Amino acid sequence: MIPGPFSYHRPATLADAVKLLSTLGDDARPLAGGHSLIPMMKLRLATPEHLVDLHGIEGLKGIRYDGNKIVIGAMTTQHELLASEDIAKSLPILHESAALIADPQVRYRGTIGGNVANGDPGNDMPALMMTLGASYRLEGPAGVRKIAATEFYQGAYFTALEPGEILTAISIPLPAAAHGYAYEKLKRKVGDYATAAAAVVLTMASGKVASCVIGLTNLHETPLLATDAANMVIGTTLDAATLKKAAAAAEAIMSPAADARGPIEYRRHVGGIMVARALQRAASRAK
Numbered sequence: 001m002i003p004g005p006f007s008y009h010r011p012a013t014l015a016d017a018v019k020l021l022s023t024l025g026d027d028a029r030p031l032a033g034g035h036s037l038i039p040m041m042k043l044r045l046a047t048p049e050h051l052v053d054l055h056g057i058e059g060l061k062g063i064r065y066d067g068n069k070i071v072i073g074a075m076t077t078q079h080e081l082l083a084s085e086d087i088a089k090s091l092p093i094l095h096e097s098a099a100l101i102a103d104p105q106v107r108y109r110g111t112i113g114g115n116v117a118n119g120d121p122g123n124d125m126p127a128l129m130m131t132l133g134a135s136y137r138l139e140g141p142a143g144v145r146k147i148a149a150t151e152f153y154q155g156a157y158f159t160a161l162e163p164g165e166i167l168t169a170i171s172i173p174l175p176a177a178a179h180g181y182a183y184e185k186l187k188r189k190v191g192d193y194a195t196a197a198a199a200v201v202l203t204m205a206s207g208k209v210a211s212c213v214i215g216l217t218n219l220h221e222t223p224l225l226a227t228d229a230a231n232m233v234i235g236t237t238l239d240a241a242t243l244k245k246a247a248a249a250a251e252a253i254m255s256p257a258a259d260a261r262g263p264i265e266y267r268r269h270v271g272g273i274m275v276a277r278a279l280q281r282a283a284s285r286a287k
């Protein structure tokens with residue numbers, strides 16, 4: 001429970017942070033809320049020799065509208081997402097899912113940037129960001145680039161971040177005003193990671209699904225989009241037979257790990273149930 005020795009750095013600018021991370025190389029890691037990194041260090045699953053704390057850098061926090069998008073600074077905490085009226089109004093699914101992360105203590109420190117950059121299949125935000133069509137702004141020694149959330153996740157704890165790069169902001173297109181949404185998360189107890197979770201954003205027209213995106217959390221080594229399942233429900237009223245077919249199509253792409261949250265078959269089965277529930281609840285909320 002005691003981490004290995006490390007040096008602590010607290011740069012005041014993004015440029016200094018990038019320079020430090022590039023110079024120190026593989027032995028250095030950015031530190032955000034520390035609620036994934038520090039437990040990993042205490043378990044000696046991560047042994048960075050240098051921590052580059054991002055808290056001293058101005059401009060990495062905040063939530064603002066930018067045309068038809070909402071831009072969220074990477075160091076914005078999960079608590080700040082929950083307190084934001086803009087998020088509650090324009091991205092209610094983000095509000096709903098942030099409230100299902102851990103407990104208030106974790107949410108006071110944990111950041112959205114750390115949640116999406118971490119690469120843990122159990123994190124709730126990555127599948128949600130893919131469902132919402134979000135993109136990430138990355139700044140590193142080679143300059144600034146943008147990458148779609150759908151292209152960011154490469155494997156458990158492997159992302160498209162290059163050495164020295166910092167995720168600085170997340171840009172999320174505003175969903176249609178009349179959209180329906182739901183984040184359904186099964187967990188063993190309050191404060192736990194998902195045994196299985198599904199995010200749905202859809203629109204309805206004349207009682208039928210007009211558009212639909214489905215994201216899956218902790219049902220594969222990366223977050224997933226269940227594209228076949230989503231296409232299957234378009235043009236339907238979400239009757240029982242369609243829900244069953246969509247859940248089966250989503251289950252077909254799930255390959256969860258067998259762990260303390262249950263064996264593979266169980267987690268896949270409840271994953272299908274989360275998909276069906278999220279579809280129904282999203283449809284009931286669509287205007």
Ligand SMILES: Cc1cc2nc3c(=O)[nH]c(=O)nc-3n(C[C@H](O)[C@H](O)[C@H](O)COP(=O)(O)OP(=O)(O)OC[C@H]3O[C@@H](n4cnc5c(N)ncnc54)[C@H](O)[C@@H]3O)c2cc1C
Pocket residue numbers: 029030031032033034035036037038039054074075100101102103106109110111112113114115117118122123124125161165166167168191192193194
């Ligand atoms: C008891 C407990 C329960 C939890 N339950 C859940 C849960 O149900 N759902 C959930 O989603 N999460 C859960 N978490 C994790 C929590 O949400 C973390 O806060 C989050 O995963 C990481 O955010 P952080 O700001 O703490 O990042 P840190 O722990 O500081 O960093 C995580 C990783 O991301 C890297 N990193 C951080 N910020 C950046 C950046 N801006 N650019 C590049 N790399 C960066 C770090 O180097 C590190 O590798 C739980 C944590 C605890 C302790």
